[in-house]
Amino acid sequence: MRPGPVLVWLQRDLRLADNPALSEAAERGTPVIPIFVWSPEGNGRWAPGSASRWWLHQSLEQLCASLRKRGSTLTVRRGPARRALLDVAAETGAASLYWNEADDPAARAQVAEVEKAVCRPVLEVRKFPGNLLWAPGSIRNSSGRPFTVFTAFWNVCRKSAPPPEPLNPPRSLRAPARWPKSIALSDLGLEPTPDWAGGIRSVWHPGEPRARNRLRAFLDRSLAGYSEGRDRPAQDGVSRMSPYLHFGEISARQVWHAAHRHGPNAEPFLRQIAWREFAHHLLFHFPETAQEPLRPEFRNFPWCFNAKAMRAWTRGQTGYPLVDAGMRQLWQTGWMHNRVRMVVASFLVKHLLMPWQEGAAWFWDTLVDADLANNTLGWQWAAGCGADAAPYFRIFNPTLQGEKFDPDGAYVRSWVPELAKLSARWIHKPWQAPASALAEARITLGRTYPFPIVDHEAARKRALEAWGRMRQR
DNA sequence: TGAAATGTTGGGGCG
């Protein structure tokens, strides 16, 4: 065992519990130096977006507080990672560098650079399992290929060895004789100026302790009715674990085992956790799909960008209440209910024929849970060009989706207040409401709320024609 | 993790 301190390079594993690299480092008994390196340039076009940066700042603050309670602290540096890590190693005489694997393409590229730069055996390097239930690449079909159909993937997962039980947080973290220099968190400039994060702050509480509380509350209150509740955007029926999982404030293993322990009705929720797993494994195998469609025939799909329509979509001014409610919930709180994500995504790519990459970029910047693997899978699914995708002809009718999943209009009312007084009968199709109903609800279409920017029927036909043209080529 | 178009069936109104 080497006597020098261990650097624990934290990336997207901002937690103390079930943190294999940190636990292993703590058990050595030598000093432990947790370090975070901010290197957005290493992520290329997928540097964290605005909402994600806000979250990261809070999350690092929380992590720092938890470490301080244990007599430790967080060293914060700017990238590139290889330089920051080697500098700190030299300053502290570190003997080892530990980290948990990160699976997205940019993180892997960064890790490769670090490994190349490290001079072994002067600095011992050890890698530990990241935030997936099964190692990416370990789940394959009988001919050794990655799965591109979810159910087949899931069946094999279920037959594989279950993910290991989560580790307890380390009991103590030995401090080094002298801490390395660290820059102040605020110097990273992650928080927005001017401060537009009020809406996010009122809904979200980043950090490991809050992640655990939220999971507990979800399992106790919502798991039993999850199958139906998860499709009701007006209800508190989903777990909202996505941002915590993205930053590793809780591990997928912790979520998995907590849900399992909760009893037999966990299956539908575990299935959703498995979709996350599927997305991450897919991006591991097909890293180019963050930009390019998985199904190559979609390379010549006649997408057509339209700045005015894009603006209406991003601002929640399309004239379709469910779409607008979702886009405004996103803009105001950094998050959107999954059922509504499917509807707004379908609307952008099918009704407006906009390239799915445009929608992915908007989500990337505005979601607190922006995650390259999940975002890529979701958008390619919606556009019909991805793995296990909705066939292109499967086009959501935003009115029917609203009537089905927000039957009394409560979700629309809370995010599109100008429609709040309209009766449930018309709330998802105000353009069909009789003049008297509109007057009574104080709505003037075209002034207080827009007319639909496209006609559903016509847009549907246009999308199917575009699809037909692609298939001919 | 759709929706629309088209087909089929069966009850009831009506001459």
Next chain:
DNA sequence: ACGCCCCAACATTTC
């Protein structure tokens, strides 16, 4: 009483 038509309601097919 009977056949005819209408049209929900449900099922199947198509996009």
